[in-house]
Amino acid sequence: MVETFNALLHGFAVALTPMNLLWGFIGVTVGTAVGVLPGVGPALTVAMLLPLTAKLDPTGALIMFAGIYYGAMFGGSTTTILLNTPGESASIATALEGNKMAKRGRAGPALATAAIGSFVAGSIATALLTLLAPLVVEIALKFGPAEYFALMVFAFTTVAAVLGSSTSRGLASLFLGLLFGLVGIDGQTGAPRFAFGVPELLDGIDVVVLAVGLFAVGEALYMAAYTSRLPETMEKLSGSLMMSKEDWKRSWPAWLRATAIGFPFGTIPAGGAEIPTFLSYAVEKKLTRYPEEFGKGAIEGVAGPEAANNASATGVLVPLLTLGIPTSATAAILLGAFQNYGIQPGPLLFQSQADLVWGLIASLYVGNVLLLILNLPLVGIWVKVLQITRPLLYAGILVFATLGAYSLHQSWIDLLTLYVFGLLGFAMRRWDIPVAPAVIGLILGPLAETQFRRALSISQGDATVFLTQPISATFLAVTALLLIVPWVLRRRRRAAT
Amino acid sequence: MRRSAAEIALSAGVLGVGAFATVVTAQLSGEGGYAGIGPNFIPAVVAAGLLVVGAWLLWEALAGGWRNRGAPDEGAEHPFDAQAFWWITAGLFAHMALIGWAGFVIAGVVLFACVARGFGSARVLRDAAIGLVLSLAVFVFFVKLLNVNLPAGWLQPLLGSAGI
Secondary structure (H helix, E strand, C coil): CHHHHHHHHHHHHHHCCHHHHHHHHHHHHHHHHHHHCCCCCHHHHHHHHHHHHHHCCHHHHHHHHHHHHHHHHHHHHHHHHHHCCCCCHHHHHHHHHHHHHHHCCCHHHHHHHHHHHHHHHHHHHHHHHHHHHHHHHHHHCCCCHHHHHHHHHHHHHHHHHHCCCCHHHHHHHHHHHHHHHHCEECCCCCCEECCCCCHHHHCCCCHHHHHHHHHHHHHHHHHHHHHCCCCCCCCCCCCCCCCCHHHHHHHHHHHHHHHHHHHHHHHCCCCCCHHHHHHHHHHHHHHCCCHHHCCCCCCHHHHHHHHHHHHHHHHCHHHHHHHCCCCCHHHHHHHHHHHHCCCCCCCCHHHHCHHHHHHHHHHHHHHHHHHHHHHCCCHHHHHHHCCCCHHHHHHHHHHHHHHHHHHHHCCHHHHHHHHHHHHHHHHHHHCCCCCHHHHHHHHHHHHHHHHHHHHHHHCCCCCCHHHHCHHHHHHHHHHHHHHHHHHHHHHHHHHHC | CCCCHHHHHHHHHHHHHHHHHHHHHHCCCCCCHHHCCCCCHHHHHHHHHHHHHHHHHHHHHHCCCCCCCCCCCCCCCCCCCHHHHHHHHHHHHHHHHHHCCCCHHHHHHHHHHHHHHHCCCCCHHHHHHHHHHHHHHHHHHHHHHCCCCCCCHHHHHHHCCCCC
8 A cells, every 4th residue: 555655656756757747748638639529539549649659758658648548538528519429439428418418508517517527537547546556466466378368368258249239240340350460470480470471561460550440541431421411510619618506516426426337347348438338327317316307418417427438448547557458449559559669568567667657647647637627728729629621620530540550661551451441440330340349359369379379388288277277267267158148048038938 | 131232241251351361371380389289270260260250140141130230320321422432542542652652742632632522522722732731741740850751752852851
């Protein structure tokens, strides 16, 4: 406990140096500005800005990325409320009541409860992260390759098969991601795989190309082909931003409940913030004393999901930093940012790179304060960003998307790969195939393979090692249950009717 | 019974990728050292997974359509606009062809104008002008400030030798 506190204090010393403070500030500002753009969620924001870090030192760059991650989420809520175009699935719950509030001329209080709620939830969740991370690290230090592999299989299964609307489509996305992850030089033997002699492919497929292709190019193709002839509507930001006494009274319990829901969901591999935001929405709808307002713009329906979104986004950092396991698409891209510096997050990171980790955690506290300032008094600036028309918006997005891919090897091959992933993203968007499992598969797949082969090397090729180690066996058993139980239940229900 | 040609085609696509991965995997080495499995083991698992999931999707598509596919909201989509789709595609391929030769800025202008056109903008010259300002700003920022290499191309005499 005392140790944790000292480590955090040391982290603040790192985060509050003028240069790192500046990187944090740039991060939250750019994150908000890009996150506000309709159709641009946190995952795409982080992926598009990843090439920027090529020349920065790791601590500053990662502090900037944490800022971009948080900023994109704050910015996204502004878009959701005023434009009713959620940039990502985690914002859909906010759109339900938020846009209705804006339509009734209450955009100000809706934005305020979203921003303050995000701040409250983010700060509490960061405190929980601070307390929880050292405990998880202690457990994780006991993990060997077999345990890591079992944990990764568990993460793959929950993200791809258990959550989401369809197990088959989730698994299709996951296996495609795993296949992309195999491209390049095999880390253990140096043998090239799926590279076909193309030098650009020997390096492997960069997470930037996959994420930007799926999210930016895919989204642009989809929006142009299926929505470009529809009219655009935006709610006006009129009246005061101030929340009334009544608004406060109705908001703060929702913030706290949502934090309690969002944070745990973030820490387990549950595919990001979609489930906790909807859960929080359902809880608020059930507990409210004004049920008649739901569906017409109830403030609890904005306060809860927004707070849950931020709490879960912070919770995601627990497995990312302590175990090196990304549980959402955005976290997978953040892991890519670490890998660009040759840093592998995990329990050892807390010992070998204590400055970096604790500086990063401390910067989250700072970032939350900066974002509250950026998003409340200055919200008018971001509303102006929303007025960019769609032709110019998507043209600009694609200029940046191609820039990111091209800067990897200065080669048009990467641009062709980007377009192929764009076509895939277009199909996935149109025919409801989840994207997150593919991104997680690409990043986590090679790590899982390494652990798998390492575990078998240690056991001299004895495959029962995964079942004889208690922790590994437990993870695999839970994974099997998660796959079998829903199927059995469905069978029974069908048999009963 | 609802049957969608797109669903059948996409399912077949997953199957096809699986078959392709199987063929490639067959040529990989199985030499494994202490672990007893080589660089071909996980590719074989992934290829098998793609084949199984592809067959599963194809079965769903033929037997009543993919399960639980969220229908788009009323009025959220219009029918497929092929022209818009091909403008974006044309912009990206023109950009691919131009960037190494004419340079980042010119490729950016063409891409910007094509995409804006695809989204229904009729003011080509204005779009090109905005694209020029944006691409130039990005070029200067990345090349001069961040030392990222971007090709100057035909504008080399104007932009100096900072680019390749």
